[in-house]
Amino acid sequence: MSNTETSDSLITTDVETGANERSATTDATAVAARDLDVYYGDEQAIDGVSMEIPENRVTALIGPSGCGKSTFLRCINRMNDMIEICRVEGDVEFGGKNVYDADVDPVALRRKIGMVFQKPNPFPKSIRDNVAYGLKIQGFDGDVDERVEESLKGAALWDEVKDQLGSSGLELSGGQQQRLCIARAIAPDPEVILMDEPTSALDPVAASKIEDLIDDLAEEYTVIIVTHNMQQAARISDRTAVFLTGGRLVEYDDTTKIFEDPEEQRVEDYITGKFG
Amino acid sequence: MATDNATDGGFGEVSRVRGIVFEYLSLGASVAGLVALGVLLVYVAIDAFDLADASPEWLLTYFLTLVVPFLAFCLYSAGDRAVTRRALGVLGGGLVAVAALFTAVEAFVVEIPRLSWQLTYLFVVAAPVTAYLAYVGSRGRVGAVGFGLVGRLVGGAAIGLAVGTLFLVFDELVWFLAYTLGVFPAAVLYAYGRWRSAGRAMTAAAPVGLVGIVAAVFLRGVIATYPSDLLIYIWTLAVPIAVVGAVVVDGRGSRIAAAAAGGVPLAVATAGGFLAGGFGVPGPTALIVLIAVGVPTAVYVHRAIDEGDGLIGLGLPFLLVVGALVGALVVEAWGVPAPDPWLDVGFVTGSPSRTAADAGLYPAIVGSVIIIALVAVLSFVLGVGTSIFLEEYTAESGLIGSLTRLLQVNIANLAAIPSVVYGLLGLGLFANLLGLGFGTAVTASLTLSLLILPITIISAQEAIRSVPEDLRRGSDAMGATRWQTTKNVVLPEALPGILTGTILALGRAIGETAPLIMIGAATTVFSAPDSLFSKFSAMPMQIYAWAGFPQAEFRYGVVAAGVITLLVILVGMNGTAILLRNRAERGN
Helix, strand or coil, X not given: CCHHHHHHHHHCCCCCCHHHCCCCCCCCEEEEEEEEEEEECCEEEEEEEEEEEECCCEEEEECCCCXXXXXXXXXXXXXXXXXXXXXXXXXXXXXXXXXXXCCCCHHHHHCCEEEECCCCCCCCCEHHHHHHHHHHHCCCCCCHXXXXXXXXXHCCCHHHHCCCCCCEHHHCCHHHHHHHHHHHHHCCCCCEEEEECCCCCCCHHHHHHHHHHHHHHCCCCEEEEECCCHHHHHHHCCEEEEEECCCEEEEEEXXXXXXXXXXXXXXXXXXXXXXX | CHHHHHHCCCCCCCCCHHHHHHHHHHXXXXXXXXXXXXXXXXXXXXXXXXXXXXXXXXXXXXXXXXXXXXXXXXXXXXXXXXXXXXXXXXXXXXXHHHHHXXXXXXXXXXXXXXXXXXXHHHHHHHHHHHHHHXXXXXXXXXXXXXXXXXXXXXXXXXXXXXXXXXXXXXXXXXXXXXXXXXXXXXXXXXXXXXXXXXXXXXXXXXXXXXXXXXXXXXXXXXXXXXXCHHHHHHHHHHHHXXXXXXXXXXXXXXXXXXXXXXXXXXXXXXXXXXXXXXXXXXXXXXXXXXXXXXXXXXXXXXXXXXXCXXXXXXXXXXXXXXXXXXXHHHHHHHCCCCCCCCCCHHHHHCCCCXXXXXXXXXXXXXXXXXXXHHHHHHHHHXXXXXXXXXXXXXXXXXXXXXXXXXXXXXXXXXXXXXXXXHHHHHHHXXXXXXXXXXXXXXXXXXXXXXXXXXXXXXXXXXXXXXXCHHHHHHHHHCCCCHHHHHHHHHHHHHHHHHHXXXXXXXXXXXHCCHHHHHCCCCCCCCCCCCCCCCECCCHHHHHHHHHCCCCHHHHHHHHHHHHHHHHHHHHHHHHHHHHHHHHHHHHC
């Protein structure tokens, strides 16, 4: 199986793939944050973060627990709006528009940005209905079955489920469920896909499949991924942002640079496992 | 210390006395309760069926022909779940089929002297078409039917109303022509268009139908000879129903099942229609009854044979019917005097009477069923709506949050208010203020709905709250509006829990007497209510009234028969509801 080589790379600390394969020429910006502050009640979760995330690249957000990287991710598609005590200051630009402007409808925004969560959360519906969900709510009037097939192929799940599209999504294994969630996210053809620790609830084999998949997804989509797993960030991402406690963005650069020659001592300590 | 004990025989002992005492006390209490209830029911049954007066020979005969085979079957099926399930299903289904047949005959043959065409059409065509649309729209998932149904009911009702109007204005001969010249060609064109994906044929269907219907109106006077009523019925009603049944089943399963679903009821209905003419029953009516009961029976039996498991369970109704027949034959041949049960066909179909022997419960049964059906719809719609609003739409903090909490506390308190008070509210609000009338079915339904609304709301809230937050966030992240998330994700997942609460609440509503007395419901009415605004009585009220009669026959025999009827109907309703809920659970 293909996972032998990838699981080999789990134990190496070499920096490979990702960055090297895609050219590092200057890219258009997909998402940009400017002086972003986020508060939960009185507590500050993100402190003055500014960064530009390039199009059609995999950008990894790493850092210790509670450093605000998931919060940052949820700011991009305004999922933080669901948390009543959450307050956001500063700008998050997507497609040249500040998503926190008064005339932005968060529901319409989320239709352009797919999201995959830490725990696989397929709906208790058939596999087909799961993938077609976004199409259904957006009133897609094309060939739904064709889209479902494309999306499942895009999520490397088609061959495993093509004969059981009518059975429940909950009957799949954990890794398959997560790929189903990815298929669901890409079915409405979003521009950006946000992933919040998508492999942390999975076993290494399932995780390596998802990693391969993320690499492929970057051909078409901008992928922003939060991860706790440093090797994973090194393997799959082109750019890496390191958040440290207090919600500060400490260093943000090409992945090779971050992992081989970070500017900050704290970042090096974190990456080499001296703390975190 | 532990190590010391371990050396001389184990680790010592930990006392479990309290746990064991608790376990057996609980067991004893539940067994005592069940036994007491069982004994009561046996006494009631003995009274209701007059078994105390039965001769030993009679008891022996039926024991051998009915009880022994039944017990043997129970013993046999106890080891095989599939057989038990099948037997229960077919017995329950058989009861429903018999009840449907009886109700249909009762409603259309006896009560209404001559069946009107428009009513028949609504009953036979509009209702199944609506159900079919709902089924297709939900892709067979029961969870979604609830919502698909609301929209499609409106559509179905509109179609039914339009067609019904056609009958009100014109007679069945016009309908015959309109069907033959307009509806039939249009349907064929449409089906052809669907089959060959020819858009033009589908577009042409509507104008062709319209032209045919208009032509029918003008041709009515021109054409002089028409086929008989029966042939019109078979051509315009029985054949389309059979075709729709066949197509529906074909879409779901095997071709043989489709042929059975379409062919068997059609053949039976046609034969029944011609035979019924000879027996003096209005032919078309019998035809409708047969086809309505025949389709589900054919489908069920075929599915049972198809799946193959628990096939022997199908034998139980057969066993019971044959046992009863053989018993009756033996008793007849032997010349044994038979007891005279209080609970017989006359009791279920007759009206109340001054003499115990003629007393019947029919008007009260109809009253109760009408009320419960209305209460179920009202409390489900209002209760689910309120709980969705409270759980999904209100904020948790701020002024709105405080208001919501106040509302919550009040709803919880409302659940504890005595039902007499609700009766008073119904009297003041619905009967007096809104002028819906004293003791009418609609007033009673609204009052009872209010009574159980708090229970429905609270249980629906619990069910909605138990839907994992992950699913909501997943749907939100896809760009779903709150309504889309609620409708597509939350409600289907919460439906089994919501149904459980509604079933429990309905059980309470059907047994209520106090609020009915307050709103002025009659204890005894002599004809079944025929509209929502007619006077009615409910089963518990009628039974209560009988219990106060001076004659002993009423207090012992008739009351017992009433109690058994009430229990059977209650268990039947709850059983159906639980079945529906289980299907919704499996759908998930």
